[in-house]
Each structure stands twice: as structure tokens, then as C-alpha cells.
Amino acid sequence: MQWETVIGLEVHAQLSTESKIFSGASTAFGAAPNAEACAVDLALPGVLPVLNRGAVERAIRFGLAVGAKVNSPSIFARKNYFYPDLPKGYQISQYELPVVEGGHIQLQIVQDGKEQEKIVRLVRAHLEEDAGKSLHEDFHGMSGIDLNRAGTPLLEIVSEPDMRSSVEAVAYAKTLHTLVRWIGICDGNMQEGSFRCDANVSVRLRGSDKLGTRCEIKNLNSFRFLEKAIDYEARRQIEILEDGGSIQQQTRLFDPEKGETRAMRSKEDAQDYRYFPDPDLLPLEISGNWIEEVKKGLPELPQQMRTRLEHDYGLSMYDALLLTADRDISEYYEAVVGKLPSDPKLCANWVMGEVSAYLNNEGRSFDVCPLSPAQLAQLLLRIKDGTISGKIAKDVFRQMWAQADAESISWKNREGVDEGLADRIIDSQGLRQISDSSALENLVYEVLAANPKSVEEFKAGKEKAFNALVGQVMKAARGKANPAQVNEILRKKLTE
Amino acid sequence: MSLSLDDVKRVANLARIEISEDEARKALIQLSGIFDLIEQMQAVDTSAITPMSHAQDVMQRLRADAVTEIDQRELFQSVAPQVEAGLYLVPKVIE
Numbered sequence: 096m097q098w099e100t101v102i103g104l105e106v107h108a109q110l111s112t113e114s115k116i117f118s119g120a121s122t123a124f125g126a127a128p129n130a131e132a133c134a135v136d137l138a139l140p141g142v143l144p145v146l147n148r149g150a151v152e153r154a155i156r157f158g159l160a161v162g163a164k165v166n167s168p169s170i171f172a173r174k175n176y177f178y179p180d181l182p183k184g185y186q187i188s189q190y191e192l193p194v195v196e197g198g199h200i201q202l203q204i205v206q207d208g209k210e211q212e213k214i215v216r217l218v219r220a221h222l223e224e225d226a227g228k229s230l231h232e233d234f235h236g237m238s239g240i241d242l243n244r245a246g247t248p249l250l251e252i253v254s255e256p257d258m259r260s261s262v263e264a265v266a267y268a269k270t271l272h273t274l275v276r277w278i279g280i281c282d283g284n285m286q287e288g289s290f291r292c293d294a295n296v297s298v299r300l301r302g303s304d305k306l307g308t309r310c311e312i313k314n315l316n317s318f319r320f321l322e323k324a325i326d327y328e329a330r331r332q333i334e335i336l337e338d339g340g341s342i343q344q345q346t347r348l349f350d351p352e353k354g355e356t357r358a359m360r361s362k363e364d365a366q367d368y369r370y371f372p373d374p375d376l377l378p379l380e381i382s383g384n385w386i387e388e389v390k391k392g393l394p395e396l397p398q399q400m401r402t403r404l405e406h407d408y409g410l411s412m413y414d415a416l417l418l419t420a421d422r423d424i425s426e427y428y429e430a431v432v433g434k435l436p437s438d439p440k441l442c443a444n445w446v447m448g449e450v451s452a453y454l455n456n457e458g459r460s461f462d463v464c465p466l467s468p469a470q471l472a473q474l475l476l477r478i479k480d481g482t483i484s485g486k487i488a489k490d491v492f493r494q495m496w497a498q499a500d501a502e503s504i505s506w507k508n509r510e511g512v513d514e515g516l517a518d519r520i521i522d523s524q525g526l527r528q529i530s531d532s533s534a535l536e537n538l539v540y541e542v543l544a545a546n547p548k549s550v551e552e553f554k555a556g557k558e559k560a561f562n563a564l565v566g567q568v569m570k571a572a573r574g575k576a577n578p579a580q581v582n583e584i585l586r587k588k589l590t591e
Numbered sequence: 592m593s594l595s596l597d598d599v600k601r602v603a604n605l606a607r608i609e610i611s612e613d614e615a616r617k618a619l620i621q622l623s624g625i626f627d628l629i630e631q632m633q634a635v636d637t638s639a640i641t642p643m644s645h646a647q648d649v650m651q652r653l654r655a656d657a658v659t660e661i662d663q664r665e666l667f668q669s670v671a672p673q674v675e676a677g678l679y680l681v682p683k684v685i686e
Binding site: 129139145170175191238242378 | 605606644645651652653655656657660662664667668673675676677678680681682683
């Protein structure tokens with residue numbers, strides 16, 4: 096039987112506000128337990144929530160970025176359940192009229208060299224508050240409660256069940272992850288829980304248009320776990336169905352150590368949460384003016400930029416994806432192309448190649464790249480105009496890197512600083528390619544005279560011998576000869 | 592709409608309200624009365640009316656995104672039954 100996996104994702108993105116969604120307590124990560132839990136977060140009697148404008152604005156920004164409808168009025172609701180890290184006995188969330196409704200995310204998937212595009216539709220994105228943290232370690236048989244996280248603003252982004260494989264689900268999660276950081280609404284730090292995924296997974300026979308019973312897998316805090324959990328869960332469900340069993344709707348937890356999912360609790364249906372409009376919060380009105388204002392502040396979106404890089408610069412989808420992985424990379428790349436507009440592809444190769452590799456190696460990000468775009472562009476220009484070969488360029492790059500500013504200062508603040516670095520290294524070490532053909536011819540004569548055996552072999556029809564001779568000339572030129580030119584002169588001399 | 596005794600007990604359980612058999616029966620009668628009233632109201636044609644989500648016809652005021660609270664943990668924890676290492680201690684709960 097042919098099975099098809101159907102996946103929908105719920106992503107909780109922690110919004111990057113200074114203060115909480117309904118109180119003036121700080122949201123900074125890593126404070127001492129309960130040092131950032133104020134009276135509102137603790138649900139002390141008599142307190143009232145007051146909505147944070149910054150949280151709403153970030154939600155609007157997201158809505159506009161995914162082409163969704165921004166609802167006005169939008170309503171806050173109480174979602175009732177009992178757990179010690181939720182002191183009020185309810186979470187303030189949204190049920191009817193979420194702030195963002197509809198919209199879509201466009202994915203580019205590059206797998207096994209094949210490029211594919213896909214649209215994933217969004218159901219909604221709503222604002223809500225996070226709960227606190229329960230620590231079940233040894234407190235004399237009791238649980239410890241830290242409410243610092245209680246009241247942290249979250250945007251829960253719910254997709255339609257439009258994904259058909261773990262690869263698509265990961266591509267969606269990564270695209271969303273890039274987007275929320277790009278538009279500056281979430282720092283995307285998965286270790287700190289700023290971007291958390293839950294996956295709804297079901298399987299059905301291929302060709303069926305009915306959805307199977309789904310299981311929800313909670314708290315997948317890395318893309319790798321997301322992929323593994325979905326693959327495991329789909330296999331588990333298929334095995335049950337093939338053995339004639341049926342799937343029970345439930346919430347499951349992924350165990351990264353064992354690489355499997357296990358049952359957590361049976362799924363409560365929506366009525367069990369007894370949602371109702373929160374009488375403490377009035378309807379939220381989002382004016383057309385406010386939306387216009389937010390729209391004006393939006394940067395070019397990653398999707399728009401990808402399309403531009405492919406169309407205007409002739410880059411592949413793969414290149415365009417890597418260069419738009421975050422804004423630091425894309426800004427750096429655009430600045431390099433700005434200095435060398437004649438060859439965006441060469442710029443792309445070096446930004447994703449050497450620059451990326453050196454930065455990764457030092458655990459730095461593109462915004463504090465020690466080489467400025469102008470410095471890199473000059474090096475690339477010297478490859479293009481034939482001053483140096485690509486091989487020599489890598490050596491020059493290494494030296495430039497070592498000499499460049501080692502301090503972590505954004506390159507944007509180093510405009511005009513030592514832009515002639517590449518030329519200085521090339522000139523001071525005499526690395527210019529020998530383009531003078533008489534000088535090259537002399538080298539070729541010397542090599543031919545010193546290698547009579549290879550010459551014999553070439554004349555007997557062995558092409559390999561020719562390559563050996565090219566190698567010898569390059570060696571004699573200490574890498575500074577233009578290989579194409581050497582080829583040409585050598586062939587001419589050998590056939591004379 | 593008819594409400595059963597089991598519905599009442601289930602809702603009471605969800606809301607963590609301890610309710611005796613007697614109280615449940617009383618609540619059933621009262622709640623059923625409310626439902627009857629709702630049913631009566633539903634006869635009114637409201638198709639052209641936007642549902643009201645709040646009793647007051649005003650909109651939510653927003654506050655600027657700024658930290659205005661200071662750390663008052665000691666004060667708050669002075670009334671907590673049990674604390675340790677800055678944490679509030681509660682009977683162990685593990686799902």
C-alpha cells in the first residue's frame with residue numbers, strides 16, 4: 096500500500112519585546128528565578144492585564160509579511176486549564192478573531208540537486224502569553240516554579256496541513272524561522288525556546304482526500320528533531336494501520352535520545368479549555384493608519400529578495416536561498432555586489448565560500464565580518480581582471496583576513512578603511528600573474544628543455560604528458576601564470 | 592438544548608469545583624433555566640448584528656513596550672507557603 100504523510104505545524108515564536116505582553120516586567124532571558132515575575136505575572140488578586148503595543152505591532156508585521164488579513168477588532172480569550180506554572184488558571188490567548196488570519200509561506204526546496212517550490216497556507220497567527228516553568232528535580236518531593244517566562248509574548252503560527260514529508264516540514268520551519276528574524280519580531284534562538292515547533296502528523300492512503308487521525312508531537316526544539324520525529328511518527332502510524340489497528344488522537348513527546356515519540360496525554364478537545372472572551376481585555380482595534388505605518392517599516396522580504404537574486408543576478412535557487420538565510424548575510428552580499436556589480440555570481444561564490452567558512456570557523460556572524468565588502472570586492476576584481484589566479488586569491492584572502500581588523504565591529508562602521516588591502520598584499524609579495532607572453536614563453540622553453548621525456552610522450556599521442564608539462568610551467572611560475580595562457584603557448588610550442 | 596447531570600459534573604471537574612450530588616442537581620435545574628432563556632433569545636434574528644465581545648463599547652488601550660516593574664521577589668515570596676532557591680514550591684505535578 097502507498098501511504099502519504101500529512102503534516103501541519105504550530106510554531107510558537109517568542110516576540111522580541113522588552114516587556115511582557117500584559118505587564119511591565121522584563122522579558123530578558125537568564126534572570127534569577129522569579130526576579131522578573133511581577134504581580135500581574137503572579138496573578139495576585141486585583142491585578143489587570145494591559146496590552147503591550149510592541150507585541151501587537153510585531154503580530155501586524157508578521158501578518159503583512161505573509162499576505163494575511165489583519166483582523167480589527169481582534170479578541171482575547173481565556174483558555175482554561177490547571178497547572179502550577181499558570182497561576183491564573185487560564186492562559187490569555189485568542190480564539191475567535193485572532194490578530195492574523197490566513198496568509199501563506201512560499202518554500203524553496205533543494206533536494207538531491209532538484210529545485211522545487213511549494214506554497215504552505217496559514218490558518219492563523221494569534222497572540223498569547225507564555226506559561227512559567229516547572230522544575231521537577233529534587234525539592235523534597237515538591238516541584239519548583241519559576242514564573243519569569245510567564246507572560247512572555249508569543250505569536251502562535253498555525254499552518255494548514257499542507258506538508259507531505261518531513262523535508263517539506265523542515266523547509267517550512269526554516270523559512271518561517273528566517274522570516275521572523277528577518278522582520279525583527281523574534282530572535283529565533285531555539286536553545287532558549289524562542290522558536291518552538293509542534294507537529295501534527297497523520298497518514299492516509301495516497302489518493303485519499305480524507306485526513307487520517309492525527310497525533311500532535313510537542314516541543315521539537317531543533318530542525319533535526321523535527322525531521323526525525325515526523326519520520327518516526329509516520330512510520331509508527333503506518334505500522335499500526337497495516338496491522339489492522341487504528342490511530343488514537345493524542346499528544347506525544349519526542350525523545351531525542353531514543354529517536355522515538357511516546358504518548359503524553361490524550362488530546363483534550365477545544366471545549367475542554369472552555370474558551371471565552373476575556374472580560375479583563377477590551378476588543379483590540381487596529382486602524383488602517385497603523386497598518387500602513389507598519390507596512391512602511393517592513394524591509395524587502397526574503398522571498399522578494401530571492402526572486403530578485405535569481406532574476407536580476409542570475410543566481411540559482413540554491414545560491415539565492417543561502418544568501419537570504421538571514422539579513423546579515425544578504426546585506427553583506429549586496430554590499431559586495433554594490434562594489435562589483437559586473438559579477439554577482441563571483442561575489443556569491445566567495446561570500447558563501449571563503450567568507451562563510453572563515454566566519455563559521457571563528458563563530459562570528461556576517462555583521463562583524465572583519466573584511467569589508469569593499470576589501471573583498473577589490474580582491475575579486477583582481478581575479479576578474481586577470482591580475483591574480485583564483486588559487487593565489489585564496490592565499491591573498493587568508494592574509495587579508497589575518498591583517499584585517501580583529502575587533503568585532505560591524506563592517507558598516509568601517510567604510511573607507513584600508514580598501515586597498517588586497518592590492519597592497521598582491522604588490523608587496525609580487526603575486527601578479529605573469530601576463531607578459533615573452534616572459535611566459537621563456538618559462539615554457541625552460542620547461543620543455545628540462546623535460547624531454549614528457550615532450551616525447553606527448554608527441555607519441557599521450558595527452559597526460561601535456562598536463563604534466565602545464566604543471567611544470569605553473570610550478571616554475573610559482574602559480575602566478577595564467578593557466579589558459581600557459582596552455583595556449585605550450586601547445587603552440589609543442590606543435591611547432 | 593438539554594443539559595445532562597453528567598455534563599454538569601464534567602464541567603465542575605474541569606473547573607476544579609467540588610460539587611455534591613445534591614448541588615449538581617440544583618445546578619442542573621438552574622443551568623437548564625439559563626439555557627432555556629438563551630434558546631428564547633435565539634429566536635431573534637441577529638444576522639445583521641456584529642457579535643459583541645465585551646459589555647463596554649470601547650476599545651483596548653495599549654501601553655508602550657517598556658520595562659516598568661522592578662524585582663520584588665522577596666516581598667512576593669514573603670507570603671508564599673514555601674520557597675526555595677528563588678522558586679515557589681508546590682506539590683509535585685508530573686504529566
